[in-house]
Amino acid sequence: MIAIVTDSTSDLTPEQQEQSSIVSVPLYVLFGGTMYRDGIDLSTADLFRGLKEGKKTPSTSQPSPAEFAAAYQKALESADEVLSVHISGLLSGTVGSARLAAQDFGGKVTVMDSHTTAMALGMQAIRASVRAREGAGMAQIVAELERVQAQMGLRFTVDTLDFLRMNGRIGGAAALLGGLLNIKPILGVVGGRVEAVGRVRGAKKAQAEVVQYVRDYVGKHGRTRAVFICTEGGEATLEDIRQAVAGSDIEDFGLFHFGAVIATHAGPGTYGVGLEPISV
Structure with missing residues:
Protein backbone atom coordinates (compact mmCIF):
# COMPACT_ATOMS: atom_id res chain seq x y z
CA MET A 1 0.00 0.00 0.00
CA TYR A 28 3.47 28.87 7.49
CA VAL A 29 2.46 32.52 7.27
CA LEU A 30 4.11 35.01 9.63
CA PHE A 31 1.58 37.83 10.04
CA GLY A 32 1.20 40.48 12.70
CA GLY A 33 3.89 38.87 14.82
CA THR A 34 2.15 35.47 14.87
CA MET A 35 3.07 32.31 12.97
CA TYR A 36 0.01 30.69 11.39
CA ARG A 37 -0.38 27.28 9.77
CA ASP A 38 -1.63 27.64 6.21
CA GLY A 39 -5.08 26.15 5.75
CA ILE A 40 -5.58 25.69 9.49
CA ASP A 41 -5.11 28.87 11.53
CA LEU A 42 -5.46 31.70 9.00
CA SER A 43 -8.10 32.29 6.32
CA THR A 44 -7.54 34.52 3.30
CA ALA A 45 -10.36 36.74 4.58
CA ASP A 46 -8.45 37.25 7.85
CA LEU A 47 -5.28 37.93 5.87
CA PHE A 48 -6.82 40.62 3.66
CA ARG A 49 -8.70 42.17 6.59
CA GLY A 50 -5.47 42.49 8.56
CA LEU A 51 -3.68 44.12 5.63
CA LYS A 52 -6.48 46.66 5.25
CA GLU A 53 -6.09 47.45 8.95
CA GLY A 54 -2.42 48.27 8.34
CA LYS A 55 -0.63 45.13 9.48
CA LYS A 56 2.82 44.53 7.99
CA THR A 57 3.00 42.46 4.80
CA PRO A 58 3.22 38.79 5.82
CA SER A 59 6.03 36.41 4.98
CA THR A 60 5.81 32.69 4.32
CA SER A 61 8.00 29.69 5.14
CA GLN A 151 1.17 18.56 -20.05
CA MET A 152 -0.44 20.31 -17.09
CA GLY A 153 -1.47 23.97 -17.41
CA LEU A 154 -2.11 26.72 -14.84
CA ARG A 155 -3.24 30.23 -15.83
CA PHE A 156 -4.41 33.03 -13.57
CA THR A 157 -4.65 36.79 -13.31
CA VAL A 158 -4.66 39.26 -10.42
CA ASP A 159 -7.07 42.09 -9.71
CA THR A 160 -4.32 44.42 -8.53
CA LEU A 161 -0.54 44.48 -8.91
CA ASP A 162 -0.12 45.87 -5.38
CA PHE A 163 0.43 42.49 -3.73
CA LEU A 164 3.04 41.46 -6.29
CA ARG A 165 4.75 44.77 -5.58
CA MET A 166 4.60 44.35 -1.80
CA ASN A 167 6.16 40.90 -2.07
CA GLY A 168 8.93 42.08 -4.36
CA ARG A 169 7.68 40.29 -7.47
CA ILE A 170 7.50 43.54 -9.50
CA GLY A 171 8.79 47.08 -8.95
CA GLY A 172 6.72 49.97 -7.65
CA ALA A 173 6.88 51.85 -10.95
CA ALA A 174 5.56 48.84 -12.87
CA ALA A 175 2.71 48.42 -10.38
CA LEU A 176 1.79 52.10 -10.59
CA LEU A 177 1.86 52.10 -14.40
CA GLY A 178 -0.15 48.89 -14.55
CA GLY A 179 -2.78 50.38 -12.25
CA LEU A 180 -3.05 53.61 -14.24
CA LEU A 181 -3.41 51.76 -17.55
CA ASN A 182 -5.63 49.02 -16.08
CA ILE A 183 -3.15 46.37 -17.25
CA LYS A 184 -3.96 42.81 -16.19
CA PRO A 185 -1.08 40.33 -16.35
CA ILE A 186 -1.83 36.79 -17.46
CA LEU A 187 0.35 34.55 -15.31
CA GLY A 188 1.26 30.90 -15.64
CA VAL A 189 3.52 28.31 -14.07
CA VAL A 190 6.19 27.65 -16.68
CA GLY A 191 9.11 25.34 -15.91
CA GLY A 192 8.16 25.43 -12.24
CA ARG A 193 8.22 29.25 -12.03
CA VAL A 194 5.43 31.83 -12.07
CA GLU A 195 5.92 33.77 -15.29
CA ALA A 196 3.99 36.47 -17.12
CA VAL A 197 2.70 34.80 -20.29
CA GLY A 198 0.71 37.79 -21.51
CA ARG A 199 -1.00 41.00 -20.55
CA VAL A 200 -4.26 42.66 -21.54
CA ARG A 201 -6.00 45.90 -20.75
CA GLY A 202 -9.15 45.54 -18.69
CA ALA A 203 -10.91 42.88 -16.64
CA LYS A 204 -13.15 41.66 -19.46
CA LYS A 205 -10.21 40.98 -21.75
CA ALA A 206 -8.42 39.11 -18.96
CA GLN A 207 -11.49 36.96 -18.44
CA ALA A 208 -11.76 36.27 -22.17
CA GLU A 209 -8.06 35.32 -22.25
CA VAL A 210 -8.57 32.65 -19.57
CA VAL A 211 -11.64 31.28 -21.37
CA GLN A 212 -9.70 31.04 -24.63
CA TYR A 213 -6.82 29.33 -22.86
CA VAL A 214 -9.17 26.58 -21.64
CA ARG A 215 -10.63 26.08 -25.11
CA ASP A 216 -7.20 25.97 -26.74
CA TYR A 217 -5.96 23.47 -24.16
CA VAL A 218 -8.91 21.15 -24.74
CA GLY A 219 -8.38 21.44 -28.48
CA LYS A 220 -4.80 20.27 -28.05
CA HIS A 221 -5.13 17.65 -25.28
CA GLY A 222 -8.68 16.32 -25.65
CA ARG A 223 -10.80 15.42 -22.64
CA THR A 224 -9.53 17.66 -19.83
CA ARG A 225 -9.94 17.89 -16.07
CA ALA A 226 -10.37 21.53 -15.04
CA VAL A 227 -10.18 23.09 -11.59
CA PHE A 228 -11.22 26.69 -10.98
CA ILE A 229 -9.31 28.61 -8.30
CA CYS A 230 -9.62 32.09 -6.78
CA THR A 231 -9.05 34.29 -3.78
CA GLU A 232 -11.81 36.24 -2.05
CA GLY A 233 -13.52 38.51 -4.58
CA GLY A 234 -12.78 36.36 -7.63
CA GLU A 235 -15.75 34.01 -7.30
CA ALA A 236 -18.22 35.80 -9.60
CA THR A 237 -15.75 36.13 -12.46
CA LEU A 238 -14.68 32.53 -12.06
CA GLU A 239 -18.30 31.34 -12.22
CA ASP A 240 -18.70 33.28 -15.48
CA ILE A 241 -15.63 31.49 -16.85
CA ARG A 242 -17.00 28.12 -15.77
CA GLN A 243 -20.24 28.83 -17.60
CA ALA A 244 -18.38 30.02 -20.70
CA VAL A 245 -16.39 26.77 -21.01
CA ALA A 246 -19.17 24.43 -19.88
CA GLY A 247 -19.75 23.21 -23.43
CA SER A 248 -16.11 22.22 -23.85
CA ASP A 249 -14.87 18.66 -23.40
CA ILE A 250 -13.96 19.14 -19.74
CA GLU A 251 -14.55 17.43 -16.43
CA ASP A 252 -15.30 20.28 -14.02
CA PHE A 253 -13.43 19.43 -10.83
CA GLY A 254 -14.96 22.33 -8.92
CA LEU A 255 -14.25 25.80 -7.55
CA PHE A 256 -11.59 26.17 -4.86
CA HIS A 257 -9.90 29.00 -2.97
CA PHE A 258 -6.19 29.71 -2.81
CA GLY A 259 -4.84 29.34 0.71
CA ALA A 260 -3.17 32.08 2.73
CA VAL A 261 0.36 31.35 1.44
CA ILE A 262 -0.52 31.92 -2.21
CA ALA A 263 -2.99 34.70 -1.37
CA THR A 264 -0.13 36.56 0.35
CA HIS A 265 1.47 37.05 -3.08
CA ALA A 266 -1.65 37.23 -5.25
CA GLY A 267 -4.10 39.42 -3.34
CA PRO A 268 -7.92 39.53 -3.44
CA GLY A 269 -9.78 39.12 -6.72
CA THR A 270 -7.26 36.66 -8.17
CA TYR A 271 -8.70 33.85 -10.28
CA GLY A 272 -7.49 31.17 -12.63
CA VAL A 273 -7.72 27.62 -13.93
CA GLY A 274 -5.66 24.47 -13.52
CA LEU A 275 -5.87 21.92 -16.35
CA GLU A 276 -4.68 18.37 -16.88
CA PRO A 277 -5.46 15.78 -19.58
CA ILE A 278 -7.56 12.96 -18.20
CA SER A 279 -5.67 10.38 -20.22
CA VAL A 280 -1.87 10.57 -20.36
Whole structure:
Protein backbone atom coordinates (compact mmCIF):
# COMPACT_ATOMS: atom_id res chain seq x y z
CA MET A 1 0.00 0.00 0.00
CA ILE A 2 1.20 3.51 -0.89
CA ALA A 3 0.27 6.57 1.21
CA ILE A 4 0.18 10.04 -0.34
CA VAL A 5 1.57 13.14 1.38
CA THR A 6 1.39 16.68 0.00
CA ASP A 7 1.53 20.22 1.40
CA SER A 8 -1.00 22.95 2.09
CA THR A 9 -0.36 24.86 -1.14
CA SER A 10 -2.29 22.05 -2.84
CA ASP A 11 -5.42 23.78 -1.45
CA LEU A 12 -7.16 20.45 -0.90
CA THR A 13 -10.14 20.76 1.42
CA PRO A 14 -10.19 18.70 4.64
CA GLU A 15 -13.00 16.64 3.07
CA GLN A 16 -10.89 15.84 0.02
CA GLN A 17 -7.92 14.92 2.18
CA GLU A 18 -10.08 12.53 4.19
CA GLN A 19 -11.85 11.01 1.18
CA SER A 20 -8.56 10.45 -0.67
CA SER A 21 -6.52 9.53 2.43
CA ILE A 22 -4.03 12.31 1.66
CA VAL A 23 -1.93 13.91 4.39
CA SER A 24 -1.24 17.63 3.93
CA VAL A 25 1.70 19.21 5.77
CA PRO A 26 1.10 22.94 6.32
CA LEU A 27 3.36 25.79 5.26
CA TYR A 28 3.47 28.87 7.49
CA VAL A 29 2.46 32.52 7.27
CA LEU A 30 4.11 35.01 9.63
CA PHE A 31 1.58 37.83 10.04
CA GLY A 32 1.20 40.48 12.70
CA GLY A 33 3.89 38.87 14.82
CA THR A 34 2.15 35.47 14.87
CA MET A 35 3.07 32.31 12.97
CA TYR A 36 0.01 30.69 11.39
CA ARG A 37 -0.38 27.28 9.77
CA ASP A 38 -1.63 27.64 6.21
CA GLY A 39 -5.08 26.15 5.75
CA ILE A 40 -5.58 25.69 9.49
CA ASP A 41 -5.11 28.87 11.53
CA LEU A 42 -5.46 31.70 9.00
CA SER A 43 -8.10 32.29 6.32
CA THR A 44 -7.54 34.52 3.30
CA ALA A 45 -10.36 36.74 4.58
CA ASP A 46 -8.45 37.25 7.85
CA LEU A 47 -5.28 37.93 5.87
CA PHE A 48 -6.82 40.62 3.66
CA ARG A 49 -8.70 42.17 6.59
CA GLY A 50 -5.47 42.49 8.56
CA LEU A 51 -3.68 44.12 5.63
CA LYS A 52 -6.48 46.66 5.25
CA GLU A 53 -6.09 47.45 8.95
CA GLY A 54 -2.42 48.27 8.34
CA LYS A 55 -0.63 45.13 9.48
CA LYS A 56 2.82 44.53 7.99
CA THR A 57 3.00 42.46 4.80
CA PRO A 58 3.22 38.79 5.82
CA SER A 59 6.03 36.41 4.98
CA THR A 60 5.81 32.69 4.32
CA SER A 61 8.00 29.69 5.14
CA GLN A 62 8.13 25.95 4.47
CA PRO A 63 7.63 23.10 6.95
CA SER A 64 10.69 21.70 8.69
CA PRO A 65 12.17 18.28 7.85
CA ALA A 66 11.02 17.16 11.32
CA GLU A 67 7.40 17.92 10.43
CA PHE A 68 7.68 15.84 7.27
CA ALA A 69 9.39 13.05 9.17
CA ALA A 70 6.47 12.94 11.61
CA ALA A 71 3.99 12.75 8.72
CA TYR A 72 5.96 9.93 7.07
CA GLN A 73 6.29 7.99 10.31
CA LYS A 74 2.55 8.10 10.88
CA ALA A 75 1.75 7.21 7.26
CA LEU A 76 4.05 4.19 7.39
CA GLU A 77 2.12 2.78 10.33
CA SER A 78 -0.53 1.67 7.84
CA ALA A 79 1.32 1.82 4.49
CA ASP A 80 4.36 0.14 2.97
CA GLU A 81 5.58 3.22 1.09
CA VAL A 82 4.96 6.96 0.90
CA LEU A 83 4.77 9.20 -2.17
CA SER A 84 5.29 12.83 -1.15
CA VAL A 85 4.33 15.39 -3.85
CA HIS A 86 4.99 19.12 -3.34
CA ILE A 87 4.93 22.69 -4.59
CA SER A 88 7.57 23.50 -7.20
CA GLY A 89 11.07 23.73 -5.74
CA LEU A 90 11.53 26.98 -7.70
CA LEU A 91 8.68 28.55 -5.69
CA SER A 92 9.39 27.19 -2.22
CA GLY A 93 11.95 25.21 -0.21
CA THR A 94 9.20 22.77 0.82
CA VAL A 95 10.30 19.91 -1.44
CA GLY A 96 13.86 20.32 -0.10
CA SER A 97 12.63 19.84 3.47
CA ALA A 98 10.70 16.76 2.37
CA ARG A 99 13.77 15.26 0.70
CA LEU A 100 15.89 15.80 3.80
CA ALA A 101 13.29 14.01 5.91
CA ALA A 102 12.95 11.15 3.43
CA GLN A 103 16.63 10.25 3.81
CA ASP A 104 15.90 8.69 7.21
CA PHE A 105 13.33 6.18 5.93
CA GLY A 106 15.46 3.67 4.05
CA GLY A 107 13.94 4.21 0.62
CA LYS A 108 10.35 3.88 1.78
CA VAL A 109 9.60 7.54 0.97
CA THR A 110 9.68 8.88 -2.60
CA VAL A 111 9.60 12.68 -2.94
CA MET A 112 8.40 14.39 -6.13
CA ASP A 113 8.52 18.01 -7.23
CA SER A 114 5.13 18.75 -8.84
CA HIS A 115 6.64 21.68 -10.81
CA THR A 116 3.44 23.61 -10.02
CA THR A 117 1.25 24.71 -7.11
CA ALA A 118 -2.33 25.23 -5.87
CA MET A 119 -4.98 22.79 -7.09
CA ALA A 120 -2.77 21.88 -10.07
CA LEU A 121 -0.67 20.22 -7.34
CA GLY A 122 -3.83 19.04 -5.61
CA MET A 123 -4.99 17.21 -8.73
CA GLN A 124 -1.65 15.40 -8.92
CA ALA A 125 -2.02 14.26 -5.31
CA ILE A 126 -5.57 13.04 -5.94
CA ARG A 127 -4.51 11.23 -9.14
CA ALA A 128 -1.72 9.51 -7.22
CA SER A 129 -4.14 8.49 -4.47
CA VAL A 130 -6.61 7.03 -6.96
CA ARG A 131 -3.90 5.07 -8.74
CA ALA A 132 -2.53 3.79 -5.42
CA ARG A 133 -5.98 2.53 -4.41
CA GLU A 134 -6.25 0.81 -7.79
CA GLY A 135 -3.08 -1.12 -6.95
CA ALA A 136 -0.52 0.69 -9.08
CA GLY A 137 3.08 0.48 -7.92
CA MET A 138 5.33 3.41 -7.06
CA ALA A 139 7.16 3.38 -10.41
CA GLN A 140 3.85 3.39 -12.32
CA ILE A 141 2.45 6.31 -10.31
CA VAL A 142 5.63 8.38 -10.56
CA ALA A 143 5.80 7.82 -14.34
CA GLU A 144 2.16 8.86 -14.75
CA LEU A 145 2.65 12.02 -12.70
CA GLU A 146 5.70 12.91 -14.76
CA ARG A 147 3.59 12.61 -17.93
CA VAL A 148 0.88 14.76 -16.35
CA GLN A 149 3.39 17.40 -15.28
CA ALA A 150 4.68 17.72 -18.84
CA GLN A 151 1.17 18.56 -20.05
CA MET A 152 -0.44 20.31 -17.09
CA GLY A 153 -1.47 23.97 -17.41
CA LEU A 154 -2.11 26.72 -14.84
CA ARG A 155 -3.24 30.23 -15.83
CA PHE A 156 -4.41 33.03 -13.57
CA THR A 157 -4.65 36.79 -13.31
CA VAL A 158 -4.66 39.26 -10.42
CA ASP A 159 -7.07 42.09 -9.71
CA THR A 160 -4.32 44.42 -8.53
CA LEU A 161 -0.54 44.48 -8.91
CA ASP A 162 -0.12 45.87 -5.38
CA PHE A 163 0.43 42.49 -3.73
CA LEU A 164 3.04 41.46 -6.29
CA ARG A 165 4.75 44.77 -5.58
CA MET A 166 4.60 44.35 -1.80
CA ASN A 167 6.16 40.90 -2.07
CA GLY A 168 8.93 42.08 -4.36
CA ARG A 169 7.68 40.29 -7.47
CA ILE A 170 7.50 43.54 -9.50
CA GLY A 171 8.79 47.08 -8.95
CA GLY A 172 6.72 49.97 -7.65
CA ALA A 173 6.88 51.85 -10.95
CA ALA A 174 5.56 48.84 -12.87
CA ALA A 175 2.71 48.42 -10.38
CA LEU A 176 1.79 52.10 -10.59
CA LEU A 177 1.86 52.10 -14.40
CA GLY A 178 -0.15 48.89 -14.55
CA GLY A 179 -2.78 50.38 -12.25
CA LEU A 180 -3.05 53.61 -14.24
CA LEU A 181 -3.41 51.76 -17.55
CA ASN A 182 -5.63 49.02 -16.08
CA ILE A 183 -3.15 46.37 -17.25
CA LYS A 184 -3.96 42.81 -16.19
CA PRO A 185 -1.08 40.33 -16.35
CA ILE A 186 -1.83 36.79 -17.46
CA LEU A 187 0.35 34.55 -15.31
CA GLY A 188 1.26 30.90 -15.64
CA VAL A 189 3.52 28.31 -14.07
CA VAL A 190 6.19 27.65 -16.68
CA GLY A 191 9.11 25.34 -15.91
CA GLY A 192 8.16 25.43 -12.24
CA ARG A 193 8.22 29.25 -12.03
CA VAL A 194 5.43 31.83 -12.07
CA GLU A 195 5.92 33.77 -15.29
CA ALA A 196 3.99 36.47 -17.12
CA VAL A 197 2.70 34.80 -20.29
CA GLY A 198 0.71 37.79 -21.51
CA ARG A 199 -1.00 41.00 -20.55
CA VAL A 200 -4.26 42.66 -21.54
CA ARG A 201 -6.00 45.90 -20.75
CA GLY A 202 -9.15 45.54 -18.69
CA ALA A 203 -10.91 42.88 -16.64
CA LYS A 204 -13.15 41.66 -19.46
CA LYS A 205 -10.21 40.98 -21.75
CA ALA A 206 -8.42 39.11 -18.96
CA GLN A 207 -11.49 36.96 -18.44
CA ALA A 208 -11.76 36.27 -22.17
CA GLU A 209 -8.06 35.32 -22.25
CA VAL A 210 -8.57 32.65 -19.57
CA VAL A 211 -11.64 31.28 -21.37
CA GLN A 212 -9.70 31.04 -24.63
CA TYR A 213 -6.82 29.33 -22.86
CA VAL A 214 -9.17 26.58 -21.64
CA ARG A 215 -10.63 26.08 -25.11
CA ASP A 216 -7.20 25.97 -26.74
CA TYR A 217 -5.96 23.47 -24.16
CA VAL A 218 -8.91 21.15 -24.74
CA GLY A 219 -8.38 21.44 -28.48
CA LYS A 220 -4.80 20.27 -28.05
CA HIS A 221 -5.13 17.65 -25.28
CA GLY A 222 -8.68 16.32 -25.65
CA ARG A 223 -10.80 15.42 -22.64
CA THR A 224 -9.53 17.66 -19.83
CA ARG A 225 -9.94 17.89 -16.07
CA ALA A 226 -10.37 21.53 -15.04
CA VAL A 227 -10.18 23.09 -11.59
CA PHE A 228 -11.22 26.69 -10.98
CA ILE A 229 -9.31 28.61 -8.30
CA CYS A 230 -9.62 32.09 -6.78
CA THR A 231 -9.05 34.29 -3.78
CA GLU A 232 -11.81 36.24 -2.05
CA GLY A 233 -13.52 38.51 -4.58
CA GLY A 234 -12.78 36.36 -7.63
CA GLU A 235 -15.75 34.01 -7.30
CA ALA A 236 -18.22 35.80 -9.60
CA THR A 237 -15.75 36.13 -12.46
CA LEU A 238 -14.68 32.53 -12.06
CA GLU A 239 -18.30 31.34 -12.22
CA ASP A 240 -18.70 33.28 -15.48
CA ILE A 241 -15.63 31.49 -16.85
CA ARG A 242 -17.00 28.12 -15.77
CA GLN A 243 -20.24 28.83 -17.60
CA ALA A 244 -18.38 30.02 -20.70
CA VAL A 245 -16.39 26.77 -21.01
CA ALA A 246 -19.17 24.43 -19.88
CA GLY A 247 -19.75 23.21 -23.43
CA SER A 248 -16.11 22.22 -23.85
CA ASP A 249 -14.87 18.66 -23.40
CA ILE A 250 -13.96 19.14 -19.74
CA GLU A 251 -14.55 17.43 -16.43
CA ASP A 252 -15.30 20.28 -14.02
CA PHE A 253 -13.43 19.43 -10.83
CA GLY A 254 -14.96 22.33 -8.92
CA LEU A 255 -14.25 25.80 -7.55
CA PHE A 256 -11.59 26.17 -4.86
CA HIS A 257 -9.90 29.00 -2.97
CA PHE A 258 -6.19 29.71 -2.81
CA GLY A 259 -4.84 29.34 0.71
CA ALA A 260 -3.17 32.08 2.73
CA VAL A 261 0.36 31.35 1.44
CA ILE A 262 -0.52 31.92 -2.21
CA ALA A 263 -2.99 34.70 -1.37
CA THR A 264 -0.13 36.56 0.35
CA HIS A 265 1.47 37.05 -3.08
CA ALA A 266 -1.65 37.23 -5.25
CA GLY A 267 -4.10 39.42 -3.34
CA PRO A 268 -7.92 39.53 -3.44
CA GLY A 269 -9.78 39.12 -6.72
CA THR A 270 -7.26 36.66 -8.17
CA TYR A 271 -8.70 33.85 -10.28
CA GLY A 272 -7.49 31.17 -12.63
CA VAL A 273 -7.72 27.62 -13.93
CA GLY A 274 -5.66 24.47 -13.52
CA LEU A 275 -5.87 21.92 -16.35
CA GLU A 276 -4.68 18.37 -16.88
CA PRO A 277 -5.46 15.78 -19.58
CA ILE A 278 -7.56 12.96 -18.20
CA SER A 279 -5.67 10.38 -20.22
CA VAL A 280 -1.87 10.57 -20.36
